[in-house]
Every structure is written in structure tokens, then in C-alpha cells.
Amino acid sequence: MTSTTPIRAIVTGHTRGLGAALAEQLLARDIAVLGLSRSRNAALHARFPALLKEIELELADPARVAQLIATDALREFASGAQTVLLINNAGMVQPIGPIEGQDAAAIASAVSLNVATPLMLASALAAATTGASDRRIVHISSGAARHAYAGWSIYCATKAALDHHARAVALDANRALRICSLAPGVIDTNMQAEIRSSGAEQFPMRDKFEDLKRNGQLVTPDQCAAQLLDYALSDAFGQxxxxxIREINKPV
Structure with a gap:
């Protein structure tokens, strides 16, 4: 993809962690970004006032997401772009613990944020950008989508839903739309700190994640964002x- 191609990107959860790193690196590449999050990224907006547009949105509330979709915000942002990239990054790991101890409201929030919102935005983007010659959707998935972990039944299930959604959408054979549910590896973010703070009775594999942190085996958000964007903007994306991402970047 050449640098002269007009690209616009939508990133959910752009105020911290991987989402903030993705937004910053897109902007640094002179790509306009629409950030969707509960709050704004003031520091990033101060650096890129002309390129960063933000909408405060409770992404765990499908009704609020539907209200945004009903407006022309996505269509207006994407207008004139040849390539439109949606990165469904926002997500939550809670509730952690055995099934009998999971709070019903927490389950609903997790399913809404991790599944309903990405699927709603993916559909809305496809409908709002029919004029773009290249539309790309990235679901931020997880190894938990492909391997079951005790205490993570909700997180595993919701990430697996994104994987299967991408598989089914790919069967639509829309050549102007590429999609990939992409596991980014283990990243040093607040989510990892949250995992390490859970009790062993809630998450029996906690010690493994503590060892990853202790041994410096966590990837930084900036490192992950660079790898992810290189792939998402490459010709190989969507194949x-x-x-x-760890398999994609393995040396041959």
C-alpha cells in the first residue's frame, strides 16, 4: 500500500494500552483517526489536532452504539478515503472466576463490549463505506479464543465469537472487504495487571502471567501496535x- 493512498482508521478504546499505541502510530503515519471511547485522549489530541477526531461513547452499551451508528458520523469520517480500517480493540477480561460466582451484569457488559459492539461497528462500517475500494476490519482477539482457561469462560467465549465472526464474514467473498480476528500476544497493559491481581481460586493460571511479567516476556503496547499495523496495512492482510501476530512475524 503506497503512502499516497488516502487511509482513515477507526479505533475503539483509543485512550490507553494497545488502543492508545495504535492510535498514536496511525497518526504518526499521517493517517486520520476516529477514536471511540468513554473518554478522550487529551495528550494525543494536543499532538495531532487536525488528524484525530474523538467521540465519547459507552462502548459496553449497545443502545448507545446503535445511536451512533444511526447518525452519519462513520460515513462522514470515511468520506473520500480509498482505504478504511476499523480496529475493534476495546475489550474487558472480567468477570474472572468460576461460573457460579459470575455476576450477571458483568457477564452482560463483557458480552456487549467484547462481542456486540465489534459486530455492530463492523456491519455499520461495511454499510457506510461502500464507496471505498479497500475496507479492512481487525478484531483484536486473544489466545483465549483458541484455548480454554479455567476462570476465563466469559473472556474465552467472547473472543472465540470474534474469531468465528471473521471466518463467516470472509465467506461472504466481498473482495472490497478484508477481515481478520488477530491475536496480539501478551501485552504489558492494565488488563495484564488486572489478571495478576485476581486470586488463584478465580484464575488458577495466575502464576504463569506473573512469571511473564517478572521475566520481561510481555510485549510493550508500542511494539505490538507497530507489528499489528504493518500487517493490517499490508497486502497479506485478510488472506x-x-x-x-506472533506466528505472522516468525522468521522463515
Missing amino acids: TPVAD
Whole structure:
């Protein structure tokens, strides 16, 4: 993809962690970004006032997301772009713990944020950008989508839903739309800190994640964002609907 191609990107959860790193690196590449999050990224907006547009949105509330979709916000942002990239990054790992201890409201929030919102935005983007010659959707998935973990039944299920959504959408054979549910590896973010703070009775594999942190085996958000964007903007993107960034970047 050449640098002269007009590209616009939509990133959910752009105020911290991987989402903030993705938004910053897109902007640094002179790509306009629409950030969707509960709050705004003031520091990033101060650096890129002309390129960053933000909409405060409770992404775990499908009714609020539907209200946004009903407006012309996505269509207006994408207008004139040849390539439109949607990165469904926002997500939550809670509730952690055995099934009998999971709070019903927490389950509903997780399913809304991790599944309903990405699927709603993917559909809305496809409908609002029919004039773009190249539309790309990235679901931020997880190894938990492909391997079951005790205490993570909700997180595993919701990430697996994104994987299967990408597989099914790919069967639509819309050549102007590429999609991939992409596992980014284990990243040093607030979510990892949240996982390490859970009790062993809630998440029996907690020690493994503590060891990853202790041994410096966590990837930084900036490192992950660079790898992810290189792939998402490459010609290879979309050739497989489910992928792992660690496998893509393995030396041959």
C-alpha cells in the first residue's frame, strides 16, 4: 500500500494500552483517526489536532452504539478515503472466576463490549463505506479464543465469537472487504495487571502471567501496535480470517 493512498482508521478504546499505541502510530503515519471511547485522549489530541477526531461513547452499551451508528458520523469520517480500517480493540477480561460466582451484569457488559459492539461497528462500517475500494476490519482477539482457561469462560467465549465472526464474514467473498480476528500476544497493559491481581481460586493460571511479567516476556503496547499495523496495512492482510501476530512475524 503506497503512502499516497488516502487511509482513515477507526479505533475503539483509543485512550490507553494497545488502543492508545495504535492510535498514536496511525497518526504518526499521517493517517486520520476516529477514536471511540468513554473518554478522550487529551495528550494525543494536543499532538495531532487536525488528524484525530474523538467521540465519547459507552462502548459496553449497545443502545448507545446503535445511536451512533444511526447518525452519519462513520460515513462522514470515511468520506473520500480509498482505504478504511476499523480496529475493534476495546475489550474487558472480567468477570474472572468460576461460573457460579459470575455476576450477571458483568457477564452482560463483557458480552456487549467484547462481542456486540465489534459486530455492530463492523456491519455499520461495511454499510457506510461502500464507496471505498479497500475496507479492512481487525478484531483484536486473544489466545483465549483458541484455548480454554479455567476462570476465563466469559473472556474465552467472547473472543472465540470474534474469531468465528471473521471466518463467516470472509465467506461472504466481498473482495472490497478484508477481515481478520488477530491475536496480539501478551501485552504489558492494565488488563495484564488486572489478571495478576485476581486470586488463584478465580484464575488458577495466575502464576504463569506473573512469571511473564517478572521475566520481561510481555510485549510493550508500542511494539505490538507497530507489528499489528504493518500487517493490517499490508497486502497479506485478510488472506486468513484468524491469525496470531506472533506466528505472522516468525522468521522463515
